[in-house]
Amino acid sequence: xxxxxxxxxxxxxxxxxxxxxxxxxxxxxxxxxxxxxxxxxxxxxxxxxxxxxxxxxxxxxxxxxxxxxxxxxxxxxxxxxxxxxxxxxxxxxxxxxxxxxxxxxxxxxxxxxxxxx
Amino acid sequence: xxxxxxxxxxxxxxxxxxxxxxxxxxxxxxxxxxxxxxxxxxxxxxxxxxxxxxxxxxxxxxxxxxxxxxxxxxxxxxxxxxxxxxxxxxxxxxxxxxxxxxxxxxxxxxxxxx
Numbered sequence: 657x658x659x660x661x662x663x664x665x666x667x668x669x670x671x672x673x674x675x676x677x678x679x680x681x682x683x684x685x686x687x688x689x690x691x692x693x694x695x696x697x698x699x700x701x702x703x704x705x706x707x708x709x710x711x712x713x714x715x716x717x718x719x720x721x722x723x724x725x726x727x728x729x730x731x732x733x734x735x736x737x738x739x740x741x742x743x744x745x746x747x748x749x750x751x752x753x754x755x756x757x758x759x760x761x762x763x764x765x766x767x768x769x770x771x772x773x
Numbered sequence: 774x775x776x777x778x779x780x781x782x783x784x785x786x787x788x789x790x791x792x793x794x795x796x797x798x799x800x801x802x803x804x805x806x807x808x809x810x811x812x813x814x815x816x817x818x819x820x821x822x823x824x825x826x827x828x829x830x831x832x833x834x835x836x837x838x839x840x841x842x843x844x845x846x847x848x849x850x851x852x853x854x855x856x857x858x859x860x861x862x863x864x865x866x867x868x869x870x871x872x873x874x875x876x877x878x879x880x881x882x883x884x885x886x887x
């Protein structure tokens with residue numbers, strides 16, 4: 657079974673500073689993908705960034721980047737130049753490539769990030 | 774934002790009532806999902822669908838049922854609601870680009886059963 661652990665239930669950061677959210681996962685799979693999703697208060701969950709496990713290069717999307725350590729099964733999210741709009745719950749997710757073209761997702765319990773002005 | 778909708782957004786209902794949570798997407802996605810999310814907890818997959826007339830139970834056991842008669846519509850039904858069903862229910866759909874599913878989530882339905 658796959659498990660995803662986010663050990664930081666809540667974090668705070670000052671506007672314009674950098675913050676790192678941690679995520680570890682446990683799997684025996686070799687072919688999988690990792691995601692960070694953002695869920696702003698009372699709004700829809702949206703994809704922030706994703707990483708293919710077979711790629712060594714860390715994914716980057718504007719101010720968001722990941723530190724993917726495959727051997728350590730770690731997938732942290734770094735947010736640079738934090739903005740007030742980054743305040744949200746952040747979920748780390750693991751996608752197992754499944755049979756019959758169906759891929760299962762497993763989510764962590766989330767980290768609530770509060771960006772302070 | 775993604776074109777996936779859920780109604781109602783909030784529902785408070787008494788024990789024993791039958792309820793249907795609606796989920797619709799206009800993106801033409803074949804795959805759709807229902808997740809259950811308790812406050813401060815991870816999402817748990819309760820139902821999924823590959824396409825029309827295809828539904829499967831997820832990892833978390835649920836007394837709810839789903840149907841997929843149309844591609845864009847994936848309703849979830851509880852025949853007899855109980856307080857243990859109180860939770861947030863998230864619907865999602867996904868497209869697949871080079872084997873990677875990108876999930877698009879609806880805004881959720883927060884259900885309270887008294």
